[in-house]
Amino acid sequence: MSLLTVGTVAYDAIETPFGKTDKIVGGAATYIAWSASYFSKPVNIVSVIGDDFDMHELDLLRQRGVDTDGIEIKQGKKSFFWSGRYHLDMNSRDTLATELNVLLEFNPIIPDKYKNSDILLLGNIDPNLQLKVIEQLPVRPKLVVMDTMNFWMTEAFIGKLHEVMKKVDVIAINDAEARQLSGEYSLVKAAKKILTMGPRYLIIKKGEHGALLFHGNEVFFAPALPLEEVFDPTGAGDTFAGGFCGYLDKSRDISFDNMKRAIIYGSAMASFCVEKFGTERLKTLTHKDIEDRVKEFIDLVQFDIILE
Amino acid sequence: MSLLTVGTVAYDAIETPFGKTDKIVGGAATYIAWSASYFSKPVNIVSVIGDDFDMHELDLLRQRGVDTDGIEIKQGKKSFFWSGRYHLDMNSRDTLATELNVLLEFNPIIPDKYKNSDILLLGNIDPNLQLKVIEQLPVRPKLVVMDTMNFWMTEAFIGKLHEVMKKVDVIAINDAEARQLSGEYSLVKAAKKILTMGPRYLIIKKGEHGALLFHGNEVFFAPALPLEEVFDPTGAGDTFAGGFCGYLDKSRDISFDNMKRAIIYGSAMASFCVEKFGTERLKTLTHKDIEDRVKEFIDLVQFDIILE
Numbered sequence: 001m002s003l004l005t006v007g008t009v010a011y012d013a014i015e016t017p018f019g020k021t022d023k024i025v026g027g028a029a030t031y032i033a034w035s036a037s038y039f040s041k042p043v044n045i046v047s048v049i050g051d052d053f054d055m056h057e058l059d060l061l062r063q064r065g066v067d068t069d070g071i072e073i074k075q076g077k078k079s080f081f082w083s084g085r086y087h088l089d090m091n092s093r094d095t096l097a098t099e100l101n102v103l104l105e106f107n108p109i110i111p112d113k114y115k116n117s118d119i120l121l122l123g124n125i126d127p128n129l130q131l132k133v134i135e136q137l138p139v140r141p142k143l144v145v146m147d148t149m150n151f152w153m154t155e156a157f158i159g160k161l162h163e164v165m166k167k168v169d170v171i172a173i174n175d176a177e178a179r180q181l182s183g184e185y186s187l188v189k190a191a192k193k194i195l196t197m198g199p200r201y202l203i204i205k206k207g208e209h210g211a212l213l214f215h216g217n218e219v220f221f222a223p224a225l226p227l228e229e230v231f232d233p234t235g236a237g238d239t240f241a242g243g244f245c246g247y248l249d250k251s252r253d254i255s256f257d258n259m260k261r262a263i264i265y266g267s268a269m270a271s272f273c274v275e276k277f278g279t280e281r282l283k284t285l286t287h288k289d290i291e292d293r294v295k296e297f298i299d300l301v302q303f304d305i306i307l308e
Numbered sequence: 309m310s311l312l313t314v315g316t317v318a319y320d321a322i323e324t325p326f327g328k329t330d331k332i333v334g335g336a337a338t339y340i341a342w343s344a345s346y347f348s349k350p351v352n353i354v355s356v357i358g359d360d361f362d363m364h365e366l367d368l369l370r371q372r373g374v375d376t377d378g379i380e381i382k383q384g385k386k387s388f389f390w391s392g393r394y395h396l397d398m399n400s401r402d403t404l405a406t407e408l409n410v411l412l413e414f415n416p417i418i419p420d421k422y423k424n425s426d427i428l429l430l431g432n433i434d435p436n437l438q439l440k441v442i443e444q445l446p447v448r449p450k451l452v453v454m455d456t457m458n459f460w461m462t463e464a465f466i467g468k469l470h471e472v473m474k475k476v477d478v479i480a481i482n483d484a485e486a487r488q489l490s491g492e493y494s495l496v497k498a499a500k501k502i503l504t505m506g507p508r509y510l511i512i513k514k515g516e517h518g519a520l521l522f523h524g525n526e527v528f529f530a531p532a533l534p535l536e537e538v539f540d541p542t543g544a545g546d547t548f549a550g551g552f553c554g555y556l557d558k559s560r561d562i563s564f565d566n567m568k569r570a571i572i573y574g575s576a577m578a579s580f581c582v583e584k585f586g587t588e589r590l591k592t593l594t595h596k597d598i599e600d601r602v603k604e605f606i607d608l609v610q611f612d613i614i615l616e
Contacts, residue, residue, distance in 0.1 A: 088493060089493070185396055185397070186535070186536055186537060186538075187534055188534045188535060188536045189536055189537075206517070209514070209517040209518075210517075210518075210531070212534060218607075219534055219608060220608065220609075220611070221531045221534070221608045221609055222609075222611075223518070223529045223531065223609075226495055226496045226520060226527055226529070227494070227496060228494055228496045228497055229494060229497075230494075257611075257612075260610075260611040261611055261612075261613050264611060264613060291615050291616060294613060294615065295615060298613060298615075299526075300527060300528065300529045301528075301529055301530075301531075301609045302568075303528070303530075303565075303568040303569055303572060304565075304569075305569050305572060305602060305606060307599050307602065307603060307606075308599060
């Protein structure tokens with residue numbers, strides 16, 4: 001099996017109440033690839049970077065079975081850069097700088113060798129580009145998952161966003177975005193509306209409050225692990241999505257029941273991500289680390305009630 | 309087995325985005341008694357009301373096996389009254405009026421027939437009164453559970469609150485209160501500190517985001533049920549506590565594993581409470597309603613992962 005993801009590979013500079021970083025490697029596709037690489041091989045990335053990018057970081061990804069040939073390197077250009085500062089609650093942040101740079105001319109071209117990937121995970125980019133990716137695939141992947149954000153729910157993009165939504169199986173957004181997209185405050189009502197817009201599965205990410213998976217009239221809830229310290233939440237949502245898709249790809253099962261498991265694995269990966277700045281923690285995981293963490297999730301929610 | 313609770317029996321006037329009420333019956337002990345009555349008999353209440361109180365409401369409680377002899381009726385005085393308005397998110401509210409009335413002279417006297425109750429649930433009242441209740445019991449109950457709130461964590465009361473905490477087994481507070489009481493933002497760190505203050509069990513209520521139970525190094529998470537509509541959250545925390553204690557009392561088991569079950573039952577009861585104004589929904593439940601709701605909680609979080 002194989003996973004194809006399209007998204008940013010970039011530089012971030014992050015301030016949290018616990019410290020700050022210089023430019024470090026970030027971007028949705030980076031987090032997705034690191035996370036998915038623990039389950040799925042190959043993970044195929046389509047992205048764009050400038051020649052200022054630290055190419056050693058791509059070596060590290062390749063050592064984990066990630067195929068980086070789909071990352072276009074623009075000579076003489078700079079990589080996408082984002083800088084932000086988190087508040088004490090880590091749920092809100094201020095953007096300090098956004099330099100689109102190479103992202104302004106991103107035109108995702110899917111290499112032929114990626115075209116039969118089993119799962120497509122569209123990272124959070126312009127829905128016009130997400131659509132372009134889908135249209136390049138001669139065979140529809142077994143599962144198409146999309147991330148997006150509030151910025152693409154504004155007038156200039158919402159039409160195209162709806163077009164993409166009609167072509168995907170799973171959409172993953174946060175609670176505020178679900179409310180904005182549906183115009184409903186209640187997440188249950190929001191989910192019902194969004195599930196009429198195209199996707200058959202909706203994941204609502206609630207950060208430290210866990211995640212909900214909606215499908216038809218069914219709903220599944222996965223908690224977030226209560227952590228002593230959330231050090232840096234950057235990339236947690238992408239890490240979650242990467243783990244979710246990677247697990248589905250590895251287990252070759254896209255049933256609702258297996259998606260529940262995949263959400264637990266995605267949540268486990270996200271819980272590692274926030275322990276250190278950037279992708280640092282994701283670079284040093286072992287298979288046992290992940291299984292132990294999943295065990296913590298099982299213990300966290302397990303109870304036995306025998307109904308009469 | 310038997311449950312003793314001490315707390316307010318009162319009038320509320322509530323505004324939510326969905327409507328508003330005139331004076332309706334409320335108060336922590338009222339919600340606790342209605343909720344616990346589905347599990348435990350008798351439920352013994354100690355409280356105080358004025359002669360303006362609708363005595364038919366006490367008849368209704370008695371019909372459910374609640375002993376109301378411990379509710380003192382002050383002739384010529386008015387019952388405690390609270391009025392509030394909820395915001396759209398239902399997590400925040402403005403208090404419009406607080407008329408303490410009979411609460412100003414509340415001096416809880418435990419009737420002899422209540423003195424051997426198996427479980428004591430101290431509703432959210434002045435810690436001086438909570439202490440007075442504990443001191444009147446010749447034999448320590450098998451389990452002492454306390455609720456409290458931020459108001460009692462201020463300079464004038466915090467010393468007494470700590471005194472009460474040293475005498476209880478379980479404390480149930482919300483996330484903001486846990487942060488205030490501990491001075492820690494991380495709930496895991498907050499829990500570690502609070503568990504050194506007396507209680508061996510800490511329940512942190514997170515409203516629509518569920519509840520956490522901490523004990524030693526163990527933690528259990530119970531989700532809230534995702535609801536189409538939260539109609540009126542008043543009393544949800546008390547209903548939760550009543551269901552939690554009622555279930556423990558009925559099942560005669562105060563182990564950590566059984567507390568997990570009790571939290572699910574408490575959460576189920578709270579999910580009914582918010583469906584209508586005041587205690588309305590709690591008055592019409594059947595045993596089957598409750599079991600069906602608990603089944604929804606099981607389905608909501610159940611997954612099967614077999615670790616290698």
